[in-house]
Amino acid sequence: MSQWPAAQLHSATVENELWRSWDDESPRTITAAQTVPPLVAGLAIPALEPATGEALAEATRAVGDLREHAARTTGVLGHLSAVLIRADAVASSQIEHLTTSSEALAVALADLRDDDPDRSPYPVATELVAANVTVALSAQRGTEDLTEDWFHRRHRSLLAAVPELERRHLGAWRDCAVWIGQTRQSADFEGPPWDQVPVLMDDLVRFAARSDVHPVVHAAIAHAQFETIHPYVDGNGRIGRLLIHRLLDARPATATAPVPVAHGLLHNPTGYVDGLSAYRNGDLDNWIAVFATAVTDGAHAAVRLVNRIDGIAGDYRQRVRTREGSAVSQILDGLLGTPAITAGEIQAAHKLTPGRASQILHQLADAGIVRLSDHRAGRARVWVAHEVIDAIDTINATIPRRLLDTSNPSGGGEIGSGDE
Incomplete structure (x- = not known):
């Protein structure tokens, strides 16, 4: 197993949010285990195990095949980015159990309403999935540097339609604890103390600026580090998957063929969560292998989607001269x-x-x-x-999803955020 520093578990005595004065078995305080990741900006990437290297090589080949395939598909080249990002953002939303009909989403994304622009005619779930697609397209097409403001602007856009989210938490690092589990005391994961988030995110931004890391490894580490930091009250999983696009698709000539990695993660969402846990335990090989496999699966799904859209485009020209x-x-x-x-x-x-x-x-x-x-x-x-x-929809249906256990709602949001 490659040597990578594990996250540290810090015990903290905190107030019990479930304390009841009339219940003798309800303690006033509890012990929380907070996960604090190491600083990674200056860490050398260790040599990976042969099996991990093979998974990386396969992911690299799959991404290369997708991009070559997209370059040959000249008839729909200008629309591939929108189609692939839309498919991936829908999958990313599904990981968080946010769903809407594809037709309702298409209408919402077209933003065709001609009445009050400040009043949405769509259900909240449709608004949130549409926001995920819109923000994902902006993130993938943008050329601005990855900064603290990059994260905050996308967070504001992504979660603006969440009615229960306090406005002070939009586009701002959290000022409270976040955890995944039914209660804080029994949480499967709790992020680091909120006052450490600014330093940890500054370190992550510097890691993301590096150019000496294999693109798949770069995106994998940055994503896992972000999910471990859990910098926001909600939305961390979706923002963290936007970060994947920002790093994986940052190389030249990739703007028209983004890799829908969330599709690959949906192949095995339990493996996704287990891989993040492995990363936090210092098992970089396990996590890189999970992530590389998701990249491969996503690239293969993208080729199928490109073929389908190309066929539709050609068929349109046959039907209407x-x-x-x-x-x-x-x-x-x-x-x-x-x-x-x-x-x-x-x-x-x-x-x-x-x-x-x-x-x-x-x-x-x-x-x-x-x-x-x-x-x-x-x-x-x-x-x-x-x-x-x-x-x-057809590409979504080809993924044999094993849904995540929904019996453990996050104390702070989603899968990996609560949005893991």
Whole structure:
């Protein structure tokens, strides 16, 4: 096993949040075991075991194959990033048991509402998953340096729709304890004391800036370190998986083919949690092997999705003959990345008359490319490219998920945050 410093367990006497003055068996204080990870910015990456090296090599090959495949798929190249990030953000949300229908999500992501922009017509779960997709796209496409502000801005965007989250906790390091488990006393994991978070996150930012680490190892360590720090009251799992994209997809020529690692993690979510525990115990090989396998699985899923979207794009051109660059051609291309539209949006985007916009939509509907959705955007009717939506659903359905035990809700949020 590679030598990597294990996190330290610090015992702390804290107030019992379940204390009841009338219950003689209810202690006023309890002992909490807080997990404090080592500083990693300057640590040398140890030599990994042969089996881990093989898993890394396989992940590297799978990512390379995805990127070569994407480069050959010129017809949908400009939309691959949106499609793959959308698929991965949906999977990341599913890890936290946040689900919505794909059609409702498509409508929410298109942001087509034409009434009060400050009043959301969507359920909270749909808003949260949509926010995850939007923030993931922004994180993957962005070129700004990874800083404390990078994390805070994404946290504010990601959790703005959570009604029970105190506003002071949006985009701010936590000022309280977080743990995973039914009670703090019996928690499976508790993060480090909140006053250590700024130093630990500053160290992580410096580690993330390194350029001497294999990209898969770099993303794996940064993600596990972030989840161990648990810097936020809620949302740590999803923010931590955004960090994966920021590091794994930071190399040149990758913007159009991000790797949906969350898909791979959904293959074995229990293994994901066990791998994070191994990292905290100093078993770097175990965690790197779990993570590398997730990268491989995610890259393979992405190739299948790219093939499916490429086939849909070609089929669209067979069903509707149109000249390249025309409004109809541009609309067909746009549906691959944003499969929900309204007549008003088409009219505004392509400077068409209301009659021509309506005519195009009915032309696409007659060809079986779009259909009317039961969801509405304010007063406007929404049309959806159902085959694009179904393609992402199909990839989700191919993953044999073993769902995480939901009987142990986190004291501070999600899987790895409470969002582990």
